[in-house]
Amino acid sequence: MVTPRLLLRPPESSDLDTLAALYADPAVNRFCATAPPHGREAVAAQLRGWMAHWQAHGFGHWAIAERARPDELIGFGGLMHRSVAGHAGLYLYYRITPQAWGRGLASEMAQYAFEQAFGQRRESAVVAAVLPSNAPTRKTLEALGLRLKGALADGPGSAAALLYELRADRWASLPRCAPEAIAFAA
Numbered sequence: 001m002v003t004p005r006l007l008l009r010p011p012e013s014s015d016l017d018t019l020a021a022l023y024a025d026p027a028v029n030r031f032c033a034t035a036p037p038h039g040r041e042a043v044a045a046q047l048r049g050w051m052a053h054w055q056a057h058g059f060g061h062w063a064i065a066e067r068a069r070p071d072e073l074i075g076f077g078g079l080m081h082r083s084v085a086g087h088a089g090l091y092l093y094y095r096i097t098p099q100a101w102g103r104g105l106a107s108e109m110a111q112y113a114f115e116q117a118f119g120q121r122r123e124s125a126v127v128a129a130v131l132p133s134n135a136p137t138r139k140t141l142e143a144l145g146l147r148l149k150g151a152l153a154d155g156p157g158s159a160a161a162l163l164y165e166l167r168a169d170r171w172a173s174l175p176r177c178a179p180e181a182i183a184f185a186a
Contacts, residue, residue, distance in 0.1 A: 008062035031134035085152035
């Protein structure tokens with residue numbers, strides 16, 4: 001799957017080292033509402049879960065690379081069915097290496113994901129959870145058309161997160177344009 005600047009593919013077991021390195025980066029995890037998996041086996045279990053979601057549903061989180069450098073993954077993201085703090089839904093997720101921040105790449109991946117969700121799969125809504133302090137991601141979600149719906153906490157030790165939502169009818173009314181780059185300092 002390709003976008004103007006990205007290559008998106010289902011994750012593979014060979015992506016484990018890249019995913020583990022991404023989760024080990026404090027800058028990447030600074031604004032995450034849920035703690036990253038701790039230890040290589042926990043990361044491997046998450047990766048297996050992503051691959052199982054692909055097998056069960058035919059979609060899920062992608063391994064993301066820039067088209068100019070297809071062999072260098074810059075992150076992971078996409079849509080998966082999950083339940084967070086009792087709120088089940090189709091969740092947008094992304095974690096991208098700091099070297100790729102601020103160029104609109106997460107927005108480009110999300111726009112493609114919305115096309116898949118609403119245009120092809122006929123889903124009714126997509127949601128995303130973000131910490132209140134993560135202003136760049138909140139701006140990104142808002143620029144993509146998501147609206148603040150409420151707050152949630154995923155359990156003991158998890159920070160309260162804001163829940164954003166994009167409904168299919170709103171997505172259909174939004175103009176299709178190039179993603180906006182949002183400054184995101186580490």
